[in-house]
Amino acid sequence: MRSDSGLAVTQYESIQARLQQAVEQHAGRLQEHLAAGDWAAAAQLVDQINDIRNQSLYEEVAKLTRELHSAILDLQIESGTPHAQEMSQINDVNERLNYVMNMTEKAANDTMDLVEASAPLVNYISYEAQSLTADWQRFTRREMPLDEFRDLARRVEAFLLRSLHDSDQMSAHLNDILTAQSFQDLTGQVIKRVTELIGYVEDSLARMGGMARTVDLVAGIEHDPETLQKSSQPRQSDSRGEGPQIRADKGEDVVSNQVDVDDLLSSLGL
Amino acid sequence: MNKNMKILIVDDFSTMRRIIKNLLRDLGFTNTEEADDGSTALPMLQSGNFDFLVTDWNMPQMTGIDLLRAVRADERLKHLPVLMVTAEAKRDQIIEAAQAGVNGYVVKPFTAQALQDKIEKIFERVNG
Known part of the structure; x- marks a missing residue:
């Protein structure tokens, strides 16, 4: 324009x-x-x-x-006209951004549910494999009595069966984690629409x-240029914070990673 | 480090609280409680015998930096170790947090390793 x-x-x-x-x-x-x-x-x-x-x-x-x-x-933000509420694209933007919030939150929670469900399966495999390895080594060194070996054989069979079942479960969880990332596509489309509207x-x-x-x-x-400038100055920063730095590598007063934070803190004696 | 210590996690986003809670559990800390804002966290701290506070900065009612200041101003809480886990990454803000008495500062997005390092460092200093 x-x-x-x-x-x-x-x-x-x-x-x-x-x-x-x-x-x-x-x-x-x-x-x-x-x-x-x-x-x-x-x-x-x-x-x-x-x-x-x-x-x-x-x-x-x-x-x-x-x-x-x-x-x-x-x-389409004129108030007082009939259907102003329905027509308002700004209102629509709010709804869209809420949708993005909900989608990302749901994806994060779904992913964490699946990770939490997977952790015990991995833990069991790790724990039981360690225990079986120790006993198996005793067996190969011929240090194991026969009745104990029968018990070991039963445990190995149980371990194999459970590993089969759990690895199926694990790969199902991994697939579900993968599909939970589809929020990126959907929210990306919505954000693109919102960006277009903001440009408009x-x-x-x-x-x-x-x-x-x-x-x-x-x-x-x-117009008095001074008054104009004053009114367009950004608000003073308060304790509220600013949220994530979108372009952390561009700002001079912004740290770009944890190493920078640690350097700054250690220069302050922390 | 006492793995049974009582930790309060303060963040307005439930997913972030859950991530931190899970990471802490992985590190062996299972005694955790959650608050979604400084104004709900402060009464919990005052009555709850917490050993460690992990807080976000940007929250709706009472911010993390104000919570930190309130903790340092409270006779019974002023020695509580505080780790800030936040997206706020301006140098001025980090200096502000350090001046307010923060014990550690982790910028989001962060790794499990970063969280572990900071917690270990804080308790080395506190216990050392």
Whole structure:
């Protein structure tokens, strides 16, 4: 929407051009009236020029109002209109982002459920394999009495059967962990839509900004740059924190990993 | 290190509490409790004989840094070891936490190893 300031200037120029034309048209006659000392006629001409200026202003303001209205309609956040709630894309964004929150939370919990269910299976295999290995070594060194060997053989068989069953279970869990990652695709699509909408909102706001500039130009309003700057300054940081650093490698006042944190802390004596 | 020590995990996201709880269990610490915010954690700490606090920074009601300050200001809690596990990664914030008296600082996303290292380091110092 970089062309908006250009648009504003063009609109301003068209008013200027009409005004200039009017002044040029009337200038010759104005001089004639002045030379002749006809003040009443000269004043009338000045009034006519002023009327042209005012007329242009009214027209511009009317045009701007219409454009502003359509920009607001585009944003679909106008309150008071019927179905405003249903139409609101911002409202829709909230729902979409909630969906992302829920999906990611569910995926995290599903994955942790499966990891927790898998841990005892692995633990059993590890524990029983250790115990069997020790006894098996005793057997190969011929240090095991026959009745103990019969017991060992039963344990080996039980271990093998259970390993078969548990490894099936484990691979089912691994598959489920894999499919739980499908949230990435779904939430990715939703976030992409939201990003598009934000870009669209930004464009609409830039258009409105362009219109505001045109109003300023036409009406001859000037803003104090200091006040504008002050109002657009970011809020002071409080204890609330800022959340994850999205571009940790770019900020100078941001640590990019745990090693940096440890270095900083040890420089502080921690 | 006493594996039976009572640990309070404070984070507003239940999944993160669960991850930390699981990692602590893997390290042998099973005596854990959870709170979702500084304002619910503080009364638990004041009445619960906790040995160790693991807290997030950014939480809705009372933040982790405010919880840390409240702990350090409380006569009975001021020596409680506190580990901050947080996504806050600005240098100023880490310095702020250090000045408030944090014992360790882990930035998210973190590894199980990082968590273990920090906990061991904290208790080496506390016991040493």
